[in-house]
Amino acid sequence: xxxxxxxxxxxxxxxxxxxxxxxxxxxxxxxxxxxxxxxxxxxxxxxxxxxxxxxxxxxxxxxxxxxxxxxxxxxxxxxxxxxxxxxxxxxxxxxxxxxxxxxxxxxxxxxxxxxxxxxxxxxxxxxxxxxxxxxxxxxxxxxxxxxxxxxxxxxxxxxxxxxxxxxxxxxxxxxxxxxxxxxxxxxxxxxxxxxxxxxxxxxxxxxxxxxxxxxxxxxxxxxxxxxxxxxxxxxxxxxxxxxxxxxxxxxxxxxxxxxxxxxxxxxxxxxxxxxxxxxxxxxxxxxxxxxxxxxxxxxxxxxxxxxxxxxxxxxxxxxxxxxxxxxxxxxxxxxxxxxxxxxxxxxxxxxxxxxxxxxxxxxxxxxxxxxxxxxxxxxxxxxxxxxxxxxxxxxxxxxx
Ligand SMILES: C[S@@+](CC[C@H](N)C(=O)[O-])C[C@H]1O[C@@H](n2cnc3c(N)ncnc32)[C@H](O)[C@@H]1O
Ligand SMILES: [Zn+2]
Numbered sequence: 001x002x003x004x005x006x007x008x009x010x011x012x013x014x015x016x017x018x019x020x021x022x023x024x025x026x027x028x029x030x031x032x033x034x035x036x037x038x039x040x041x042x043x044x045x046x047x048x049x050x051x052x053x054x055x056x057x058x059x060x061x062x063x064x065x066x067x068x069x070x071x072x073x074x075x076x077x078x079x080x081x082x083x084x085x086x087x088x089x090x091x092x093x094x095x096x097x098x099x100x101x102x103x104x105x106x107x108x109x110x111x112x113x114x115x116x117x118x119x120x121x122x123x124x125x126x127x128x129x130x131x132x133x134x135x136x137x138x139x140x141x142x143x144x145x146x147x148x149x150x151x152x153x154x155x156x157x158x159x160x161x162x163x164x165x166x167x168x169x170x171x172x173x174x175x176x177x178x179x180x181x182x183x184x185x186x187x188x189x190x191x192x193x194x195x196x197x198x199x200x201x202x203x204x205x206x207x208x209x210x211x212x213x214x215x216x217x218x219x220x221x222x223x224x225x226x227x228x229x230x231x232x233x234x235x236x237x238x239x240x241x242x243x244x245x246x247x248x249x250x251x252x253x254x255x256x257x258x259x260x261x262x263x264x265x266x267x268x269x270x271x272x273x274x275x276x277x278x279x280x281x282x283x284x285x286x287x288x289x290x291x292x293x294x295x296x297x298x299x300x301x302x303x304x305x306x307x308x309x310x311x312x313x314x315x316x317x318x319x320x321x322x323x324x325x326x327x328x329x330x331x332x333x334x335x336x337x338x339x340x341x342x343x344x345x346x347x348x349x350x351x352x353x354x355x356x357x358x359x360x361x362x363x364x365x366x367x368x369x370x371x372x373x374x375x376x377x378x379x380x381x382x383x384x385x386x387x388x389x390x391x392x393x394x395x396x397x398x399x400x
Contacts (some may be wrong), residue, residue: 004111008040009104014048015055015320016084019077019108027213040100042074042147047170050235051078052325053311054168056235056318057226057237058086058141058160060165065089068141069132069160070264071125071153071243071327072096076105076118078143083114084322093139095121129156129280138162149173150207151188154214158222161240167210171234179294193294196260198267198383200229207234209255209297219244226311227302228332230312230379236302252299259291259343265348266291266390269299272375286394287352331378338387347382349397358400360384366396 005011005020012021022039029035058065065088070079072095079094092114094105108193109115121128125144130397133156135264141159142165143148150169157167162171173175176184178199185191191209196202204227215222222238229235257270261284267289270281284291308329315321335341350357360376367374369386374386386393 004107005193006104006107012194013054014077015081017074017077017080017108018111019043019080020104020111021075029315029334037147041098041104042101046231047233049324049325049328050170050233051081052318052321053226053228053235053315053328054078054084054143055081055321056311056325056329057166057168058082058089058314059314059318060307061088062310063088063140065140066094067091067137067139068143069129069139070095070143071128071157072143072145072146074098074101074107075106076101076120078145079105079118080108080112080114081320083117084112086088089141091117091119092121093121093128094160095123095125097396098298100195103345121379125153126156126267127162129153133159136395138165140165142166142169143168145170147172148190151210151306154211155217158215158218158220158240161241164239166237166239167211167222167314168237169207169235170230171203171207173234174200174203174229175233175245177206179203179206179233180277185216191294191296194268194298194318195206196293196294197345197348198260199378200234200379201343202258202260202294202297204229204302205233205258205298206294207236208238208302209296211236211238212250212254212298214248215240219247221247221250222303223304224300225304225307225336226332228328250300254298255296256299257364258294258297258299258344260294260349261287261289263287264394265287265345267342269343271299283394286390301336302340303332305336308333308336328378331375334373334375335385338375338385341387343377343380343383344390344392344393345383348392353394353398355397355400357382358397362400363396366400367393 009020010023021043024034027038179195227236260267372388377383
């Protein structure tokens with residue numbers, strides 16, 4: 001089968017697609033681990049979940065997608081999968097700045113018999129998106145999947161997408177987004193913040209805040225549909241609409257401050273109207289310490305409950321995605337169901353109370369017994385999301 005691929009490439013299957021990828025045997029580190037970044041064309045098997053969930057999300061939209069733009073396509077795997085696995089997707093533009101990528105995208109398109117529905121470009125992502133905007137070829141869906149930060153490409157994406165179209169964005173620059181490098185977070189995303197114990201969920205909010213502000217520059221407004229972090233990446237899907245007034249209102253309502261106590265794990269969201277009392281609100285009501293502060297971040301919902309439920313239903317039925325991806329979708333739906341609160345870190349509460357860490361399942365059971373919903377955060381051993389107030393969780397941990 002590999003003879004379908006050029007020398008140095010190997011045929012694999014992902015979803016319903018057959019794809020030539022750089023032969024992983026040729027790009028192994030001394031410890032035997034495949035290093036995708038060393039290959040001439042980037043293919044990362046650790047991102048199958050990312051692509052699977054694109055399929056789920058586009059199916060969950062439940063509307064025709066006349067034009068999807070895969071602006072950084074590498075092997076073209078996502079483009080091809082969209083065409084093979086989402087009946088709603090009619091036409092895809094697969095673009096990459098790299099010559100080797102474009103050559104392999106052409107081969108992969110032919111291999112999957114989708115060449116007639118796929119247009120291939122070799123342009124800078126922004127150049128492509130502004131070209132489409134200028135030609136008034138508005139996209140129903142734009143995918144931004146760069147190495148590292150998506151910040152330089154978002155304004156172009158918001159220009160190119162049609163009214164009520166969707167933009168899907170990956171960020172792998174987690175260290176700045178989480179606030180590990182506050183100066184870089186400020187420089188790149190305009191957010192003044194620092195790293196806290198639940199930093200991955202803050203990173204999602206920081207990215208959403210940046211997206212909302214970029215969209216607002218051109219009188220567009222973003223509505224988060226689905227947002228999650230998994231292993232080394234963050235992924236968000238937003239619906240983009242038009243309206244300067246609505247964009248202003250969204251910024252007023254949804255950009256605000258998060259205060260988080262790294263000592264006892266208490267967190268609070270400070271809306272604009274509470275900013276007058278900000279000094280008191282930055283003191284932890286549980287332990288009295290000064291809380292860490294993230295300013296100008298996203299304080300509204302990060303998921304749309306109806307949409308995440310549709311995604312869950314699609315993921316359940318979908319036979320071409322991995323079990324891992326189904327688990328992510330389930331976890332996002334659960335977080336959405338309880339209103340996307342900040343996660344509560346049970347190990348921080350236990351440490352504060354000088355107790356052993358209780359079993360997460362016991363904490364969840366006890367919360368259920370008193371009428372709350374609670375779910376473990378996927379990818380963590382000690383975080384839950386719940387509609388219970390922090391104080392209830394504290395009481396439960398105290399009693400166990
Ligand atoms: C992380 S990879 C994309 C992976 C791909 N979307 C997938 O799911 O397999 C990033 C790709 O962006 C391309 N790239 C980097 N800078 C770009 C730019 N300014 N415009 C267009 N493509 C770019 C790289 O050549 C690389 O193939
Ligand atoms: Zn505290």
